[in-house]
Amino acid sequence: MNTASAEALSALLLALVLGCAVVRPWGLPEAVVAVPAAAIAVGTGAISLDHARDEAARLGPVVGFLAAVLVLAALCDEEGLFRACGAWVARAARGSTQRLLGQVFVLASVITAVLSLDATIVLLTPVVFATAARLGARPRPHVYACTHLSNTASLLLPVSNLTNLLALAASGLSFTRFAALMALPWLAAIGVEYVVLRRFFAGDLAAGADPSAAGTADAAHERPPVPRFALATVAGTLAGFVVASAFGVNAAWAAFAGAAVLAVRALVRRRTTPRKLLAAASVPFLAFVLALGIVVRALVDHGLGTALGHAVPSGTGLPALFALAGLAALLANLINNLPAVLVLLPLAAPNGEGAVLAVLLGVDIGPNLTYAGSLATLLWRRIVHEHDSEVALGEFSRLGALAVPAALAVAVPALWLSLAVF
Numbered sequence: 001m002n003t004a005s006a007e008a009l010s011a012l013l014l015a016l017v018l019g020c021a022v023v024r025p026w027g028l029p030e031a032v033v034a035v036p037a038a039a040i041a042v043g044t045g046a047i048s049l050d051h052a053r054d055e056a057a058r059l060g061p062v063v064g065f066l067a068a069v070l071v072l073a074a075l076c077d078e079e080g081l082f083r084a085c086g087a088w089v090a091r092a093a094r095g096s097t098q099r100l101l102g103q104v105f106v107l108a109s110v111i112t113a114v115l116s117l118d119a120t121i122v123l124l125t126p127v128v129f130a131t132a133a134r135l136g137a138r139p140r141p142h143v144y145a146c147t148h149l150s151n152t153a154s155l156l157l158p159v160s161n162l163t164n165l166l167a168l169a170a171s172g173l174s175f176t177r178f179a180a181l182m183a184l185p186w187l188a189a190i191g192v193e194y195v196v197l198r199r200f201f202a203g204d205l206a207a208g209a210d211p212s213a214a215g216t217a218d219a220a221h222e223r224p225p226v227p228r229f230a231l232a233t234v235a236g237t238l239a240g241f242v243v244a245s246a247f248g249v250n251a252a253w254a255a256f257a258g259a260a261v262l263a264v265r266a267l268v269r270r271r272t273t274p275r276k277l278l279a280a281a282s283v284p285f286l287a288f289v290l291a292l293g294i295v296v297r298a299l300v301d302h303g304l305g306t307a308l309g310h311a312v313p314s315g316t317g318l319p320a321l322f323a324l325a326g327l328a329a330l331l332a333n334l335i336n337n338l339p340a341v342l343v344l345l346p347l348a349a350p351n352g353e354g355a356v357l358a359v360l361l362g363v364d365i366g367p368n369l370t371y372a373g374s375l376a377t378l379l380w381r382r383i384v385h386e387h388d389s390e391v392a393l394g395e396f397s398r399l400g401a402l403a404v405p406a407a408l409a410v411a412v413p414a415l416w417l418s419l420a421v422f
Contacts, residue, residue: 006046010299013037029284034291047298055297061250062165067281068255073119074280075262079230086127087224097137097205104142108149113160117150117376129387141201147380151367156186163341163363170345171356175245181418185411196403233261296339312347316354318416325412328362333370337363354419365407369400
């Protein structure tokens with residue numbers, strides 16, 4: 001296959017894979033289209049078998065880590081961690097919608113950072129819906145906070161987002177140095193998100209909570225048992241990430257150990273089954289990630305990498321960091337943040353860790369601008385629909401147009417300052 005034909009086919013396959021990921025026809029998993037697309041790319045010669053193997057080998061450890069974290073989050077939910085978190089939020093709000101929003105911000109930021117953005121979308125969003133309903137508060141500000149923070153608050157740790165794991169591998173950073181450099185941008189971006197959401201939903205928050213709502217009194221006093229074993233396991237897993245990084249061991253082993261501890265406990269107590277554990281690992285989604293990586297690599301091999309190479313600035317000065325973050329955010333909203341990071345990391349990595357982390361700011365914060373920006377946002381839309389609510393495209397876009405540029409405007413200088421200080 002000549003270069004022009006391979007480029008056209010690769011672009012068509014990527015559009016088809018992403019389009020089906022957004023629409024999910026007949027509710028089918030994303031992998032149903034992505035895996036055959038990757039096979040077509042290899043079979044037609046749009047990507048060589050050697051390059052496909054290289055891409056699968058590069059993504060393999062990342063996908064294994066993601067599977068372990070998904071199982072860990074699901075088992076924490078089985079232990080009652082998210083129910084306990086919802087009860088804490090209700091008590092801390094004390095009937096105030098403004099305090100409720102603040103508590104949701106704290107909780108969503110921590111859960112996203114520690115257990116990944118998928119935990120915030122899949123496990124926390126339904127808890128927030130239920131908590132707002134029981135307090136008689138309008139859910140929109142608090143539910144929107146979940147989707148925005150699943151992206152923005154995933155900046156802090158390598159384990160918070162699949163994009164972060166890819167960036168960690170490309171940059172050569174240790175777990176602790178990654179966290180140290182991203183702590184200030186993380187705090188700055190979350191602070192801006194809070195200000196923007198609070199002003200954007202001022203009317204909903206001003207309406208207050210309805211004291212007569214069913215369950216309000218119970219919600220304010222509910223105290224389910226704190227799952228200490230689950231908390232201890234999560235803390236031990238985080239410590240394992242740091243130790244593994246210090247000794248050059250893949251962090252996936254620490255994630256696997258944490259998931260295994262909770263899995264054995266749940267199996268012994270008959271709270272779960274091997275089939276449920278396999279379902280929690282979301283094997284079709286893991287296959288989608290691998291297949292998507294191969295399709296993107298095919299497009300990069302036949303022109304996209306060269307074209308973007310001219311747009312990627314050199315250096316890590318403040319203007320260069322702004323340009324990289326802006327380019328990454330734009331690309332994330334055009335082709336989704338996962339393909340965007342797969343394309344941009346090889347181009348940014350030669351410029352050093354600052355350039356890699358600037359790309360990460362764009363692909364983690366940028367997806368709040370459009371539905372298609374990240375897979376987490378697409379999943380959030382489905383969860384909102386399941387709760388008999390709808391998200392207006394205009395409202396989502398207006399909020400994103402306010403939040404994304406503002407968050408990047410403070411996060412990029414914060415990263416530049418962190419690079420200078422550390």
